[in-house]
Amino acid sequence: MNPITKFLDELQEVSLLLWNAFTGLFRSPRYPGEILRQMDLIGVGSLPIVLLTGFFTGGVLVLQTFPTLQYYGIHNESGRSVATSLIRELGPVLTALMVAGRIGSAISAELGSMVVSQQIDAMRALGADPIKKLVAPRLLALIFMLPLLTVAADIFGILGGATVASYIFDQDINVFVTSVRNGISTEDILGGVIKPFFFGLVLAGLACHKGLSTTGGTVGVGRSTINAVVLSSIWVIIFDFFLAKALQSILGVGVI
Amino acid sequence: MFSSTDTERVDLADEILEPTDLEDAVDEPKRTLDAIEFRDVHLAFDDQKVLDGVSFTVRRGETKIILGRSGGGKSTAIRLILGLLKPDSGQILIDGVDITDFTEEEMMEVRQKIGMVFQEGALFDSLSVYENVAYRLREQGVIDEDEIQAEVERMLRFVDLEDAIDKMPDELSGGMRRRVGIARALVGDPEIVLFDEPTAGLDPPTARTICELAIKLRDLHDVSSIFVTHEMNNVRYLSSEYATVNNQGEVLYEKEGEKLCLINTEVIMLRHGQIVFSGSDEKLRTSKDAYIQRFIHGK
16 A cells, blocks of 8 residues: 555544544443543643643743843843743643653553454443443543643743743742733633644544554554554644644734 | 263252243244354455355354364454454344344444353453453443342353452453353343354363353353354364253253254354355264364364
8 A cells, every 4th residue: 555545544544533432422321430530541640741841841941041032131031932932832742742652652552452352342242332432531531631731731831931030040030920921812822722632632543543453462562552652743743833823824823 | 170970050040041931932933033144255354365155054042163273264254243344245144134234333232132252251451350241231221230240140150250250350360261251241141152262272171161151051041152163172062062950950061862962063164264064063073075184183
């Protein structure tokens, strides 16, 4: 199969999987317990790494940009620079990448193991629909939890930036906070929450698809897991570009 | 090691069909329909033919043993019955109803009357034995925990694994996993049970226990079944022994002979996706076909 046909084939399969999972949410039986469990696993479970990533990213942004801003005499705007970078770009993308590494791999490995040990077939034989039971809760959990994790990463990123500005560059914390408040708009925040919603779709679609299409025993599970993480990360970055462009056009985010 | 005269106690009320049930069953109009029918079924993966014009029937209360070497299409045949795969052409009928073109949702109803025992048990790793066996009931929306517990205990008693109810699958031996798999497949008292190499990799006494469960289902519960295997020992057990109950409520496994001749078990052999033999075990053993003789003698 040539690469373009293969790409279109996979795109169709991922889209169909997401559509079936989405429509499955409106048909009984529903699995609220499983949805909550996945939200806990994805949301609460990923919180520590997302907060750490956010905090140190905000910190390093100020560490690297403050001297340059000082050179131009606009170091009072360091809060603005870190807040806009984080809320528009780094918060959503880094959070999605961290979650892709932690959750995308886990989903793919779990579903892949279930496929090779015939648990998916057993599930169908026992009258359960694996898409409704396994894919739909993970999809819902990802598209709800990723925006919340992103907001948490943004807040901790700004905190990290404030800490560096205050303790390393002796900037008054009120100056930093004022700069942050002046620097971000409602559109920035809205854009920063819309992006992770789509990233959640990408992560859920790819991780579940790769897991459920596993072949070749335990070696196949490893292959599916790697593919899920690599493809999710690449597609998050590609999607980010197009989403940023779309948000610029629709909401005017980043347009001066 | 079990012998044909080994016995086990069963709870009559739970385990055995009352004589009246059997009489009713004989009068059932559905009894004249074959439980499973394959009509010229073809299936290929890419260029490789897996099933090539396969036709056979499984009558009500009959056990059909599908024999063949690995890759011969045996497991594929039973995956088709459950609708886990779709044939390229041909028809598959369950209780006289053509299910070939059934949607996944329509198949959900058909699957309610079919139990499937997978090769390695296919137990859900994250669920206890209790939850594994209760799985179908929970999917059917049964919420009365007492009812679920009673059914789970009944099924585990059938496979003699009541003590393992709270264990996790990774705490079970291979044979116990298969027996839990059988208990899980029997929840809801399915009319058809499909065994996909349930004795593969098991020691002979445990394999014998699994075969006895299949015999018990066939002879005491009127279950139609397909038993996929490549082991001749299984063929010998299933086609030459039958289960009966004595006055004390004990299940006895006896060899066919002067008293009774088994006609409810037949063998088909698949080779390269085609049926190369169909008939009784006696006919199989006396076949002059070189391939069949090599297979029987494990060559």
